[in-house]
Amino acid sequence: MASSITVRTPASIANLGPGFDVFGLAVNAFYDEVTLRKTKSGITIISNGSVPSNPHSNTAGIVVGNMKRRFKINGGIEIAIRKMIPPGFGMGSSAASAAAAAVAFDRLFRLGLDSTALVEFAGVGEKASAGTVHYDNVAAAVCGGFTIVRTDPLDVIMLDPPADLRICIAVPKLDVPKKKTRKSRKLIPKQVRFSDHIANLSNASAMVAGFAQKDSDLIGSSIHDIIVEPARMRMIPGFSKVKDYALKAGATGVTISGAGPSVVAFSKKSADLEKISTAMAKGFATAGTKCMTIVCKPTKGADIRNKAKAIL
């Protein structure tokens, strides 16, 4: 049995407009890499970034601790986290580490868990970050592609995205508030109008059809959220302009990535993606905000690596 396993997991975009807490999309913009190594005792964390080193407050540490208890695994584990997904920008950074930890733990101890169980264990780690369990990012990080999550009971459905789908991400240089996801969840209305419910549900349904039929235009035109985006956009100075400019530059749909503040513009390989990225940066500039832009595409999920890259 191997004494260490390294798993790489992708960044992910949650919500995709109408699919709050339900939709996720794994993208090749950034990856985290987690190596689990058997040790004599305890859970220790090393990393290349500024993630918490206390296993009780680190998402990967929480996942490992929980799985260790659940499967009655003795001995210790060292968790080495190579964090490349910027945390706090709505790119599924904490989910990626949690997902990598769950998949690595499963492989290290040959548990043979299915993807739903892996998503469930990874989701527990997310709770530490967001305050509530939500599985959208972890599902995408584990399974890859476009994922649909149902809870009660947990069920994850994966669809293969169209090959020509491209996403321009604008990551603004903002001071992300502490416990951002918790704060942004508090902005969400407790009640929604029935007609708004139907509007979002119809766009969510169309988006699933778009992924199933590999129709990137339909996916883009389904990114229309009249419930969460209006409530959260005020957290992102310049959002309206970023969206407006990106659409004018040829994006088919624009929305907040997860809890933000990153903004994602959906388009196709054949579009002028440079133009869309520049337009998004100009939109942020109207609010005096600088941003980094990345053009990316959908990618696969958790990937077992033969060898961990040296991280420290």
Place this chain on the structure above:
Amino acid sequence: MASSITVRTPASIANLGPGFDVFGLAVNAFYDEVTLRKTKSGITIISNGSVPSNPHSNTAGIVVGNMKRRFKINGGIEIAIRKMIPPGFGMGSSAASAAAAAVAFDRLFRLGLDSTALVEFAGVGEKASAGTVHYDNVAAAVCGGFTIVRTDPLDVIMLDPPADLRICIAVPKLDVPKKKTRKSRKLIPKQVRFSDHIANLSNASAMVAGFAQKDSDLIGSSIHDIIVEPARMRMIPGFSKVKDYALKAGATGVTISGAGPSVVAFSKKSADLEKISTAMAKGFATAGTKCMTIVCKPTKGADIRNKAKAIL
């Protein structure tokens, strides 16, 4: 140019649980047939059933009148309606006649309208019946298969259902109240809890994936509606038992068909469909209600017939 056209349209199940006003499924349980024939003047209606003979209160008559005005068609039209879908039982009866009229009108005058335009014209006829425009049944009747409707702007997406999907319909012998659809729409809450919104949206998304992946079990397990069904089920005496018994007999999902009172149980060709139908009838019997049961499957949409069957 032909002087008469006959179009046959299927019964349809709207909502399918979480997809209120969005989802429709054409089924081969019953069909309406509408023949439009050019006459000298006016709009006249003949039928085999008890549909209104006044073209201003007949759904097909309203569609024809509206299209006649819109396309500035002179001369008269006789509308012969062979109504085979029982009206008032949630089987898309009025939608089928409206859809058949729209498709026949398009063909008779060689308008070359696309399916979205046909659904839009047919929807106007539905308004006369339901009090509000909704396109779920007319989309299924025009396009066939499983349909997703988005409005603003109107957009219809069709997915081919799995070949093994079967539906047991129980049509209870109840006195259907006048303007039933209007009344049942009034039962729907104006506001929904955010968590209920997400639950229904996730099941709706899973259902679309089920149709796209031709997974009848996933379709069945997605028939779970915590918003509309609880509000409407009290209109259907015995509903809880019908649902409970059908599930125990092997149905994968059970819900109200459209605005009811018909109840639909989803299953697969390989299941004991007779047992499910019997279970549904037993469920209605607990409330002292008799019902007719039909086993059916998805079907295609509007069908141009070479010859109308004699109806009178």
